[in-house]
Amino acid sequence: MTAADGRRGPAALAMDAERFRALGHDLVDQIAEFLDSLPDRPLTPAESPEVVRSALDATAGLPEHASDPAELLGSAAEILFDHSLFNGHPRFFGYITSSPAPIGMLGDLLAAAVNANGGLWTLSPMATEIEAQTVRWIAELIGYPVDGGGLLVSGGNMANTVGLWAARAAMADWDVREAGVAAPGARPLRVYASGETHTWIHKATDLAGLGTDAIRWIPTDDGLRMNVAALREALERDRAAGERPMMVVGTAGSVSTGVVDPLFDIADVCREFGVWFHVDGAYGGLAAAAPEAAPDLGALHLADSLAVDPHKWLYAPLEAGCTLVRDRETLRRAFSYHPPYYHFGQEATNYVDFGPQNSRGFRALKVWLALRQVGREGYARCIGDDIELSRRMHARVEEHPELEPFTQALSISTFRYVPPDLRPDVGSEAAEAYLNELNQALLDRIQASGEAFVSNAVVEGRYLLRACIVNFNTKADDVDALPEIVARLGRAVDRELRPATPPGS
């Protein structure tokens, strides 16, 4: 029997205020305790997929009936706290995933409560304006023009891809959106990037229909920075061959070593050749806020488009990437369509016109809250401290007799474990092959230890350990502890491997 309100009882998912409040308070209490205990927890339980699946009861079928939400939230928190890797742990130095700002966690809760759909202004009046202000503040923080445009996206891959799509629409001298890249008479579009560029470029050129063969890989100099003379030659060659140089990618903080390309010089070449200048600053672009950062970050304002990642160096909880463009109309020209079922005016910002998404979540809130909480000064200090701690780590590595330092830039340092008796052989083919094998196995051992977490880089054929600090929970003690953790585990791995593969064998 249906009640007068047309429902067969209370809506299954609805919750009254009292219930919501009680559940929310309990959950926030659990989260607060978790955050407090983080430094004392293992960084990761390093369990096998089987163990994790069994903790979840992964093969269980779809629940048929209701469950008690208090029990559900309690047990969800428990399995997550017990079976996760924590990138907010003070000794997490892997990849480029930051510690999440607590105000961002609360911001995500608030954003979900309002559930603004940031595609259309009408559906998200305040959320859209907050996003516009956030984009402008990010630009201001790093010295990018504040009268340009931009929007928040899921992360660095998407922020760079949006830049590439904008370049494609702007640089093709035919209607590439309608006729495609293979239109009759269309000149092949070319993209220029160094081999240190993050792999977003493969996906982006593929998704834009250019194909990965459109990428001209520009060699780097000894410091792993793009060789600008080689860039110029490649542009001249393609132009002479009747191809269309579309976009040059400069990297502001490479994923492997944190190196910043010679952005001022690249900008000059782009201007001379009339090519779109895109900067991948997903990792390092935001470091322009800190005086400690690389001088070439002063050239960000010269880019036609720029990708930065609030979920990296603004410490926003995942996900938050951001594309900035000098001319906001370049985004509209790359993305806008007006089907008859959407009716909206031009006077307000409708982000559906400026990016690939239709319905859009309210990613900006967590970023906006954190920017307001600590301001430019707070970010300059947090980012600057990460850079200083990375330099300190590199100095500790240099002092350690069993570690060999390689690079240090922004907040990434690379090094490897070298058993003392192998020191004299470093550089020989046999020793290098063994050191690669040893450090690869050592990486697995460190990652499984739960004591600390590093990732790897391969520089000139050498397999290196890579420590990246984008983590406001890391302190000097954590940094000082890493070299001996690496050496202790390195000795153990070496003892296991050496009888099987003696160097020179």
Ligand SMILES: Cc1ncc(COP(=O)(O)O)c(C=O)c1O
């Ligand atoms: C330089 C650079 N570009 C792009 C990306 C991709 O960013 P995301 O993982 O947020 O998509 C990364 C990730 O580390 C990066 O370091």
